[in-house]
Amino acid sequence: MADDWEFKELVQAWYDPLHRFAYSLTGRREDVVDLTQETFLKWARKRGTLRKRSKTKSWLFTVLYRQSLDQARRAIRFPNMEFNEEGVSRGEGSEPRRRLDSESAVQALASLDEPFRGPLALFYFRNHSYREISEILDVPMGTVMSRIRRGKDRLRVKLETSRESGNPVIPFSRKETGS
């Protein structure tokens, strides 16, 4: 029962951040629930072997990140031919404007190349220090920072393109963004 309680506490604390992280990496709602669930189930299976409980947060994000990479590799080899419901659900809901903003930000982020997606998502979710981000992504801290910088430039371009196509998402001025 104690294990059950500990698991519930963990889910309570980290489900939402992991879910959002997964969504920002994949941009596909249909994958997010599975990815997040599998991450927690992996923890449940392996919790006896985890040495440092203080590293649980980083462990969860690392596992989810690696799973998303595996999934992306599989998707390249075996393209998903299922019907994509994304277009149908977009714009529905009680807060269409806010939903659109989040949705566009996620889609812009998820469309970035893989080396920029993880660092930027972890940067924007603000749950981790740079040391933790470096551990999760398994790249040096300097690389994390340089990817964040380059990733931001790419993200701006994506969002600007989105704005120019008549879908203003993030309020920022093009003139002031040049670096």
Add this chain to the structure above:
Amino acid sequence: MTNEEAKRILSAYRPDREDSGDRFFEDALRQAERDPELSRWFKEQRRFDRSVSAALDGIEVPAEARREVVAAARVEARVRQFPRLITGLAAALVLTGGLVFAWLGTSLSGNVDDSQAWLKEGDRVPEVTVRTRDKEPLDLAEAVREQTSLLVNPDYRDRLSAEEILEVAEALSR
């Protein structure tokens, strides 16, 4: 430090985390305070970061998702426990069998030890001889030792004839 270098560093700055106290950012932050162009760029950068963060924080999470994870973990735990239960039962059976076997062995060897201890008291065994199936005269003590051990050994018990057992018993009762 050039403005370009400062921008590179400040791109990674998050004021709402421990970055604000990090010495890594100190010089670049000071330069942003001094240089108007860098200051403008930094403000815009912060606005952009806040906008993206707020948009990502606004990602809706299905309300039932957490309950589903907990339920899935319970189901998986039960499925994992089933083979363990079977293995545990099998182990318990083997252990019980082993203990019973060991207890029986101790019990039988105890009988033999008792008989041999009794037989060592040589004065209790009369100096007589008996004839066995092949009619060869035998020392009684030797015969009793041999046949007692045969009696308690199930492999040999059935090889003794009733006549031989009776002969030993009669000799002992005399």
